[in-house]
Amino acid sequence: MGSKAAHLKVFVDKKKKKVMFAEAEEDFVEILFSFLTLPLGTIARLSSKHEGTKDVKVGSLDSLYRSIENLDNKHFSNEHCKIALVSPNSSSSSLCQKLKVNLNNMKPVEARVSDSPGEVVFFKEKTSFIITDDLNVIPVKLDTSITLLNFLGIEYIDLLEEKNFDFDYDKFSCLLKWSLVTNTPLTNFVFEGTKPCSCFCSCPSCIKTSSTSDIPLISSCPTQRQTVKLLIQKSKKKVLCAQAENFFVEMLFSFLTIPLGNVKRLITDNSSPTGIDNMYNSVSSLGDRKCLKSDEIKNMLLCPKLASNYLRVTDLLPIYEKTINQGNFLKAQANFIVSDDLEVIVSPSLSTITKFNTLGIPVGDIEVMEVCIGEQEALLILKAALTSTSALTDCLYSFKNAKSLI
Incomplete structure (x- = not known):
């Protein structure tokens, strides 16, 4: 059996070489949202192993991760400490195992006949979504779709080229990396990184909202500098x-x-938003609209906890x-x-x-x-x-x- 995959349909402006928007079912969006549950060590590992984006650096994570790999075991407290850093655990791993593609795993998971078909993990029900190039995610509804298309300046969808992709473990790893370094991750994925990061273009305010103030930060103990x-x-x-x-x-x-969602919560800064920032705000908005199964799911994505073994x-x-x-x-x-x-x-x-x-x-x-x-x-x-x-x-x-x- 082959590896599992989730489908994405993208609509491309061929002249501009730009993805205008994409359409996906809830299984794709759930995997997209699971990016926020990944510890930074897992992201660094996925980033370093992805051949197609070797020259793209996710800040200094790559070199920090590599230095741990290279550091002699004798410097660690015990044999498990190094493993816990180069292959970090996720507090959300048990839930993410239900996703069609689980990036928390060390290897792609092969499809199994016994898997429950069509299980919805994060959302209340099966739903179709529009995803913009900068990873704003909204449910497909007539009013919001019209508002978005007008905002993007699209009068006739049939003038755009339609491309279809089946996203497996490797393709999601690639999209994850682009989502961290650019605000045009879908365009960079489709055109293999040939398009530079463009100016930030957010969804109109009537579509996108952000409300994370109800998620408490874990307070640190006072410590001497x-x-x-x-x-x-x-x-x-x-x-x-x-x-x-x-x-x-x-x-x-x-x-x-630290899981990525918790990092974004700690260092909220929209001065230079990337795809992952916009996706984080989309989770908050969909949670506020009660599209997610529960507030617990919303909090798990926006402020995921460290794994219990740390x-x-x-x-x-x-x-x-x-x-x-x-x-x-x-x-x-x-x-x-x-x-x-x-x-x-x-x-x-x-x-x-x-x-x-x-x-x-x-x-x-x-x-x-x-x-x-x-x-x-x-x-x-x-x-x-x-x-x-x-x-x-x-x-x-x-x-x-x-x-x-x-």
């Missing part, structure tokens, strides 16, 4: 690396255990339930070097300086700066990890209480 030393190239105002202790690396590693490795992020015990991924280690794109290595400082000299950066152009890391700074780095390959540089001038040591 700790310091990290940054080596900065003064001439380019660029962070070369950070010299960090265990607390900072444990915080970075914890990123990979202990509290950092107090810098509000991601743990109050009852979770303290733990750690790493053994005690005197010094880590963290690169600008969040690659983590265990390396003597002098060899790092030698590397900079080899790159033509003289010692006189290197400044050492000390920054305090608290919850606000941790969230800034988390956001940059998803959006930038120079995460530390992007956060540098947002850090408070930074001071030069030389």
Whole structure:
């Protein structure tokens, strides 16, 4: 039997080489929404394994994930800690097993004769949906469809080219990656990344609403701010690396255990929306309209919890339930070097300086700066990890209480 697949029909403007909108049943949309349940480590794994988008980087997640893969097992507390990071568990895995394509699995799942046909997992009932290029999702209804088509400037649907796709595990992995880096993920998928990210074009306000204020954040315990030393190239105002202790690396590693929906809840920012941001808002809107089975399903998608097997490795992020015990991924280690794109290595400082000299950066152009890391700074780095390959540089001038040591 072949791998399962969900069908998508897209309508393309051939002249513009742009997907105008798509039509899908609830099985496709449920898998789309399940992106929000995936831990960032799973997203990094799917991203790194997808051959068709190797050159597309999801911020600094790829290098952070790769550094964990490369870090010797002797640095971890036990044999299970590394596995828990490179193959993270999902709190929603049991429910997502019912989906036609479950991206939480390590491998594509083969279709089985015993599977229940047509089971609706997230929605109350079987429904057809319109999906815009930037992943706004609305039910197919006469009034909203007319409003949307007018908004998109489409007078005659039959002038658009119709394309049909059966989305399997690999195709959903590809769409997931595009949804994180562009606001035209369907166009990039259909035209294999040949179309650059265009200006943000949201659904009209009469169609899209967002209301997530009723979902409480998990509060973090008050903690003392700790310091990290940054080596900065003064001439380019660029962070070369950070010299960090265990607390900072444990915080970075914890990123990979956080489900995407929870990350979006923590770092809500619509200044540069991507497809995943618009999809997140669509979940909220459909939940408000009572299209989802329950408020529990809505909360699971918009604020998914960490899997129950993860202990509290950092107090810098509000991601743990109050009852979770303290733990750690790493053994005690005197010094880590963290690169600008969040690659983590265990390396003597002098060899790092030698590397900079080899790159033509003289010692006189290197400044050492000390920054305090608290919850606000941790969230800034988390956001940059998803959006930038120079995460530390992007956060540098947002850090408070930074001071030069030389």
